[in-house]
Amino acid sequence: MELRHLVDLGDIETGKIMDILTTAGAIMKNPGYYSDSCHAKVMATLFYEPSTRTRMSFEAAMLRLGGSVIGFNDPQNSSVSKGESLKDTITMVGNYADIIAMRHYSEGAAKAASIFSRVPVINAGDGGHLHPTQTLTDIFTLTQTKGRLDDLTIGLCGDLKYGRTVHSLIKTMSRFKNNSFVLISTPELSVPDYIKTFMDEHGCEYRQADSLEAEIGGLDVLYMTRIQRERFKSEEEYERQKGVFILDGEKMKKAKKDMAVLHPLPRVDEITYDVDDDPRALYFRQSEYGLYARMSLILHILENGEKRLDARPQQNTEKCCGNLKCITHSEAYLPHLEEDGNCAYCESRLL
Amino acid sequence: MELRHLVDLGDIETGKIMDILTTAGAIMKNPGYYSDSCHAKVMATLFYEPSTRTRMSFEAAMLRLGGSVIGFNDPQNSSVSKGESLKDTITMVGNYADIIAMRHYSEGAAKAASIFSRVPVINAGDGGHLHPTQTLTDIFTLTQTKGRLDDLTIGLCGDLKYGRTVHSLIKTMSRFKNNSFVLISTPELSVPDYIKTFMDEHGCEYRQADSLEAEIGGLDVLYMTRIQRERFKSEEEYERQKGVFILDGEKMKKAKKDMAVLHPLPRVDEITYDVDDDPRALYFRQSEYGLYARMSLILHILENGEKRLDARPQQNTEKCCGNLKCITHSEAYLPHLEEDGNCAYCESRLL
Amino acid sequence: MELRHLVDLGDIETGKIMDILTTAGAIMKNPGYYSDSCHAKVMATLFYEPSTRTRMSFEAAMLRLGGSVIGFNDPQNSSVSKGESLKDTITMVGNYADIIAMRHYSEGAAKAASIFSRVPVINAGDGGHLHPTQTLTDIFTLTQTKGRLDDLTIGLCGDLKYGRTVHSLIKTMSRFKNNSFVLISTPELSVPDYIKTFMDEHGCEYRQADSLEAEIGGLDVLYMTRIQRERFKSEEEYERQKGVFILDGEKMKKAKKDMAVLHPLPRVDEITYDVDDDPRALYFRQSEYGLYARMSLILHILENGEKRLDARPQQNTEKCCGNLKCITHSEAYLPHLEEDGNCAYCESRLL
Secondary structure (H helix, E strand, O other): OOOOOOHHHHHOOHHHHHHHHHHHHHHHOOHHHHHOOOOOEEEEEOOOOOOOHHHHHHHHHHHHHEEEEEEOOHHHHHHHHHHOOHHHHHHHHHHHEEEEEEEEOOOOOHHHHHOOOOOOEEEEEEEOOOOOOHHHHHHHHHHHHHOOOOOEEEEEEOOOOOOOOOOHHHHHHOOOOOOEEEEEEOOOHOOHHHHHHHHHHHHOOEEEEEEEHHHHHOEEEEOOOOHHHHHHHOOHHHHHHHOOOOOHHHHHHHHOOOOOEEEOOOOOOEEHHHHHHOOOOOOHHHEEEHHHHHHHHHHHHHOOOOOOOOOOOOOOOOEEOOOOOOOOOOOOOOOEEEEEOOOOOOOOEOO | OOOOOOOOOHHOOHHHHHHHHHHHHHHHHOHHHHHHOOOOOOOOOOOOOOOOHHHHHHHHHHHHHHOEEEEEOOHOOOHHHOOOOOHHHHHHHHHHEEEEEEEEEOOOOHHHHHHOOOOOOEEEOOOOOHHHHHHHHHHHHHHHHHOOOOOOOOEEEEOOOOOHHHHHHHHHHHHHHEEEEEEEHHHHHOHHHHHHHHHHOOOOOEEEEEOOOHHHHHHHHEOOOOOHHOOOOHHHHHHHHHHOOOOOOOOOOHOOOOEEEEEEOOOOOEEEHHHOOOOEEOOHHHHHHHHHHHHHHHHHHHOOOOOOOOOOOOOOOOOOOOOOEEEHHHHOOOOOOEEEEEEEEOOOOEE | OOOOOEOOOOOOOHHHHHHHHHHHHHHHHHHHHHHOOOOOEEEEEEOOOOOOOHHHHHHHHHHHHOOOOEEEEOHHHHHHHOOOOOOHHHHHHHHHEEEEEEEOOOOHHHHHHHHHHOOEEEEEEEOEEEEEEHHHHHHHHHHOOOOOOOHHHHHHEEOOOHHHHHHHHHHHHOOOOEEEEEEEHHHHHOOOOOHHEEEHHHOOOEEEEHHHHHHHHHHEEEOOOOOHHHHOHHHHHHHHHHHHOOEOOOHHHHOOOOEEEEOOOOOOOOOHHHOOOOOOOOOOOOOOHHHHHHHHHHHHOOOOOOOOOOOOOOOOOOOOOOOEEEHHHHHOOOOOOOEEEEEOOOEEEEE
């Protein structure tokens, strides 16, 4: 199967994902061998919403492959400030670059871009929807540190409601045998129903819990998440929740000797600093694994390098997307696309 | 003739312009051959006024020649925020870079920079005054798609008063035989008198018209322009004008089978999206031609690579420029230069 | 001695500094020889406080060594806007880059970063505290133009109180034989007592003076400084001081034929433009010397390339730093470090 774009990890066969992880491991072992693999290739990093960490990770990945980078990371300074459509910006950038990594504040933006792009598009985050290269980073970290992607008891702690990386990790790990999930959060921040349905449909064991201390002893992996201030309706709401479920040195004493602590970063105060020096704390090395995962992804995508415009899907529904954060609401020319009753861009219900 | 700076396309001999277009065509055919031509060379992109599109085009051009890029694209983050003069910034940057591409909000800024720069300066837009690489892009697009730069009936539609690319295209196409212009706009947005005088002096046929629909059938080239919100005194004025002269699929039916539709971009709503899929719609490919035109320009300029400070023109007039947007009003140390009664920086009348 | 980080030039042996200047001279003579020395290496420029000039100088230096650059130059767009600690940002960036050049608004920030960084950290300015590569630039300029670093009578003029480059230059030149200083300023802007103490302890002759005109005739070097608006408590205070001690063509007539005029730039109005064309005005060439000094510094630091985390100094005092601009006040996890009664980060007294 040709890997053309990466919008949603759910679109990629497991075999291809394993290939990407294998190549990532090879790059990590011998980076010098790959230091000119993308000579004369240009990546565009289009960040409609600033994200220093993700942008630097993509840029370092491309530069370490011998390629170069153009782009913007600031909506005010981007063409959009002159009212240009996403289609036009993507088409123009496709003339300058060989591959695009984009972050956008609207859900489904990467999918929309992929429809009109002559060059491959990598989704570097579309609103609260998807962030597939973070999940690629997470599972590459697990292969390198746990040595396997199956038979794992995975605890997920913190913001399980809005945390897109949590949802994506659950969906991806459900592809592998005998993984079970312990969902540790307050009721207000528990996983959405569609994720529970997903786990049921894929025969995944999971349990909801409300105490990190009580559960930590049974975990092979603990995936901590930040409670993002901006996800809350009010400052009070934020203050009330943020302190909940903090990982500290005391709780680590109850954990297995080989438990892996992961975190998508940035960390605020959900992990105390004394944990950083614990060998089981992998969240910083995780960001290094992310570099190699992205290098591998870029290599696999650029294998099929030539620019081309694929056949555009035709409008197949009159229904509108119910999600006001969906890209279809700001880009009127987009064909309405349906996938089993959901919007093909943001996956929300159609009206 | 040595090509040292590109401030105004009007300064460049037609023969040299044709050389640049020829090289651009060669690069387009075989980009790999040029992918290290600027190895170890550095371009500085100094954008005192943000322009993502133009900046990315210059940066991609330099990177695809094997060079690298430094710069800024944000006045607040630039040295100028500490009250540094243009002369000092250009002199400093000339120590770091081999070539400068600059956009500035003041008219005549590129000319001023070229006086003090030890390295070549390319004008990437100086206020509402000039944008020579856009015109280079436009005529390269014509050579590649129409196969000629003469015997063309060229329609220009939209904002012909403030659209600097329109004025520059008219001036440049007047160099070639048997081109005629159809100027399609409202009276309020018609071409300035000095452009009409220019066409008369150069024996160019032109006609003013007020209906795109009525004229489209006779055109070999249709150059559409955006009506820039910022060019208007008020929001009402903008709303009243912006809808005028929209190109859509219906009007395209009346056009010649081989008419070329150009647009400097960004497009807002002056061209409807159904036109995008018409093979005569060249405005997106135009931005790719712009990449090769800029690559060629950089190569031709860097042929004479060594840094040097040319003899500085001496003050030759006590007169002041009447144009308050002229760079001479913000940079007091600049010599007052006169060219047949006009300011040598912004080309306005001297008082 | 291994050169791991450059936080404070005072930490570097004189022999190592001379090695850096020697290599800088070699690079200047034959830049092409070094144009791939940092192939496949990545520098991160982390500018928590914008500084176009310094950032471009570091980026040009790395690019001219064949390396590449990632980074940010805008606090709002940086991870810190999500409340990330300096430790976490540095640790993450150390996974992407091979060397870090950072500017921060807090005093001692570079020292703090160096404690947690797996890759070398270069201090590109930490608040009003230190800016060692500017001093490296200054002394490289002197070796190249005066041919020596000793037996010099050095006049320092302007803001001697807040000008960190002045303090650093005095400290560094005190290492060499028979240098004397003429400190030309208003009483309000004279050098701090600890600098006077330093000169006394190092047996350096110095004199305070209040007239540039009276002193200029005796100087081998004149180091002019800008009076930074932001250093003043009020606009009135600024207006009252800024005009003082301006260098102009008249005063230059009284100076030695081979006096060297230096300035860290940017210059506002403390040097009139007619001085720029005087061969003794070296402040523009100084910024070019700065490029070669930084290239040499990067080469010397990357000689010991492998990433490693050095043993972290342990908290050795309960005292707090009295300086509210010190990094220890914003980054609570930092160990309190004492050096002969002073804070090891910002060098202020401990309470």
